[in-house]
Amino acid sequence: MANIQEVAKKAGVSVATVSRVLNNHSSVSTRTRLRVESAIKELNYEPSMLGRNLRNSESRLLLVLIPSIANPFYTEIINGIQNTAISHQYNILLCETDSNPKRENIFFNMVKNKLADGIISMDPAVNKQKLTELADNHSIILCSEYDEEGSIPYVSIDSELAAYHAVKHLIQLGNKKIALINSDEKFLYARQRRQGYERALKEYSLPIREEWIYHTTQLDFQDGVHAMRMLLRLEEKPSAVFAVSDTLAIGALKEIKAIGLRVPHDIAVVGFDNIGFSNMTNPSLTTISQPMYKMGSTAATMLIHHIQNRKVESTILDHELIIRESTMG
Amino acid sequence: MANIQEVAKKAGVSVATVSRVLNNHSSVSTRTRLRVESAIKELNYEPSMLGRNLRNSESRLLLVLIPSIANPFYTEIINGIQNTAISHQYNILLCETDSNPKRENIFFNMVKNKLADGIISMDPAVNKQKLTELADNHSIILCSEYDEEGSIPYVSIDSELAAYHAVKHLIQLGNKKIALINSDEKFLYARQRRQGYERALKEYSLPIREEWIYHTTQLDFQDGVHAMRMLLRLEEKPSAVFAVSDTLAIGALKEIKAIGLRVPHDIAVVGFDNIGFSNMTNPSLTTISQPMYKMGSTAATMLIHHIQNRKVESTILDHELIIRESTMG
DNA sequence: TTGAAAGCGCTAACAT
C-alpha cells in the first residue's frame, strides 16, 4: 500500500497538500487538486486509518457489546443502531462478550486506546464498576439492561409495567394459577419483571407461590424446556405461564406439547420480546413487543451526541402486548 | 490516560525501558522492572493499541463478515471462530454487511489499513473481484460460501451431495412430487443444492418440474411462508418440500399448517442447516446438519495460519441428515 | 542493562 509520501512525490507536491486534498480543504487550487487526485488513483492509494486516528484521536467506530448473538432479541436492535450510525458516518462493530469479563476488557481497551469512539452495551452481566470507571472519560450508553442508581445514560422499557400487563392479560382470561419462568434475578430486568408479575397477582388477590417461580441460568430454548418440565412435575400445576423471554417461552411450548397437553386450552403461555420466530411457532406466541428498532436507533443517537459532548438523557420507551394463539386459541 | 512517556518519567527510566518491560524483554534488570511496573500501576497505564499497531503493523483483530445476524445459521460458526481466535490471542469483530458493497468496503479498508489482520467472509453476496484483489496482499478466508474457480482458500461442505441426500430421503419415503424452495441461484450454494436435488430426482426417474422450484430473494421466515403459499396454489401440489435453509423450511411449515394440511402426512418437509429452532418447531424439522462449530474453528485456524504465512488448504467438511418429525411423523 | 533517536502515516500550526 502506497502512503501519503509517495502520493506527494508522484504529484510533485508536499504531503500537506495531499492531506488537504484528502480532507477537502478549500484552499487547494483546482490544478493541484487534479494532479493529486490522479496520483492517488495511479497508486491506488487509500489513507491509513491508523495514522489518521493516531493524529485525530477519532476512529468513527462504535462498539456494540452483546452477550450472545444467539438471542434474536438483539437482531432488530442492532439494525436500528447500524442504520443510525451509518447515517452519521459511523460504523459499528459487534462484540460478543459471552458475559466474560476478560473479553469485555479487550473491548473496553479498544475504547481507551482510541480504536473506537464509544460503546453501546447490551450485556446485562457487564462489569458495572469497570464500565462506570470507563464512562468517566469515554462515551458509553446502556441499552435494554441498565443500572438504576448508576450514572450511565440508558434506553430501555418499563419491564415492571410490561410484566404486569402480560400477567394481567392471563388473569383476565380466567387464569388463577400463573407460573413465572424468570432468569437470574441478579439482572435488573429479571427483578423488575418479577415485581410486575407479583403486582398483578396481588391486585387480583391471587397467591404468590414460590414453587411457581422458576429461575433459569440462561435464555436458551433448552432452559425453557427444562423449566417447564419442572413446573409440570408439581403436584398443583399452573394453568398459565409467563416467561421473561420468547426463547424460554418457546421451549416451554415445546415441553407442554411433548407431554400431551394443549396450548392454550390446558396451559396458556406468554413470552417477552416478540422475536421473529415467536410468530412461527404452533401455536403462535402471545408476547410483549419491545420497540427494538427504536431502542437501537435511540441508543445510537444518544451515543453519538455524547461523543459530540452534547447532553443526553436516559429514555424509557413504550412496549405493547401482542396477543396471539398461545393465550387466545 | 497516561502514556508511555509519563510512565518513563515516573519510573525514572527511558521510554525504551518501559517498552521493554511491556514486551517482556529479558534484558531488563529486576530492580528496574519492578520500578516500571509500579509506575504503570500507579498511573493506571495501558499501552495504546494505536501507537503499537502503527509501529508493528499488527492488530491481532480478525474481522468476520456476515450478511445478517438474523440468520441463526451463523451463530454456531461464530462460536467456533471466536474460541479458536481467542486461544491464539486474537479477537474477532463481527461485521454485518447486509450484503451492501459500501459497507463491505469499510471493512476491507480496515484490513488494508492494518486496523485488522484478516477477514473471514461468510457473505455469499460479497464482491468477489474486490475480495480477490484484497486477498493478493492480505489474509482472507471464505467460510460456507466460496468461489469454485477463485484463489481464495475456503472451508465449506459439499452442498450438492447434502441436497442429494435430503431429496433421496424424501424419495425413499415414497414421495414422487418433490418441490424445491431455493434461494437466488446467483449464489453457488443455491446452484449446488439445486444440482443435488435434480440428481436425486433423475436417479429415481422422477420428473423435474420447473413449477415445483421456487426461488426466494431472502432467507427470512416470511420468504418461506410465501414460497409455500405459491407452491400450494399449484394445480398439482407437491407431496414433499426440500428447502435450502431451515428458516425457509420453518416458514413453509407454518404455511402448510395455516391452510389445514398436516406435516408430514400431507406434505413432508426437509430443511438445511440444523439451526437451534429446527428442533423447537412442531413438528420438529428434518434437516441437513452442517458442522458449524467445526467450520468456524477451521476457518479461524486457516486464517491465522495464513497471517503467519503458513500454507493453508481449502477444506470440505462432512454433513449429516438429521431425521425428525417433519418427515417421519 | 539502559538510553537516544528514528520512524510508522497522518494532520495542523506556522511560515512563506
Add this chain to the structure above:
DNA sequence: ATGTTAGCGCTTTCAA
C-alpha cells in the same frame, strides 16, 4: 496556495 515541520504513542536499532 503551498511547503515545512512537530508530534500523536509506540518499538527497535544503535550506541554506550
